[in-house]
Amino acid sequence: MLMTAPIMFFVFAIVALAAALGMLLSKNPVSSALWLILNLFCVAGLYLTLNAEFIAVIQVLVYAGAIMVLFVFVIMLLNLAELPDLKKVEWRRIIAFTMGMGLLSMLTFISANALDMLPNPPSLAAAAENGSVTNLGKALFTVYAMPLEIIGILLLAATIGAVVIAKRKPV
């Protein structure tokens, strides 16, 4: 691990959590999308603290660069007004909150209980070697060559599907 990794981890983690909270709480979809972009950049920083350089670059290129541009574009294209708030207290929201908190407590319970089973932090050289582009490229084009081709076909199908669906006249 990097020497400065602990400080970097806490900075990125706190900003990522704050950005996720800002995304949930802001009413305007555009500011929500901008908060999510900040969150995605912080996650890329977290990948860097893990020495996963390739994934960090791909995160910025694909998520912050491509997917979020698509989101912001569609939000601005549709010119959405804010949805009016529901007046009555919905029972759905209470159930949703309980389910979310239950999920959180379950996940933290599991990760806290698995403390003695978890592997120790790797050395800097081992982590950097494992996350390097060379290593990933080797695996991607030998062992995982077939899934890579399938992903290519999936992306082509999604592109054609998106164009066809968005072009269709309203029913």
Added chain:
Amino acid sequence: MEITLNWYLTLSALLFTMGVLGFLFRRNAIMMLMCVELMLNSVNITLVAFSQYLGDVSGQILVFFVMSVAAAEAAVGLALIIAIFRGKLTVDVTKINLFKY
């Protein structure tokens, strides 16, 4: 101090819960899609952390595929939202009930 795997797992759990809560609370379909992206991201953090701590490259390959599928999902999902918006002039999921009756 050393950052252990637990920190990454806990951060991932918090982000995933935020995504779930946003998905269940919000009524705007685009916001729900963005919360799905948040959930996918938190799972990616877990996968990369395990991959680096165990010294196995497979986890990062899986993250690569998750990102590709997320891109495809966002493209098709947003196209569906545009198609629905043309017909109903809303993205409120409580008002979209084409399959209800």
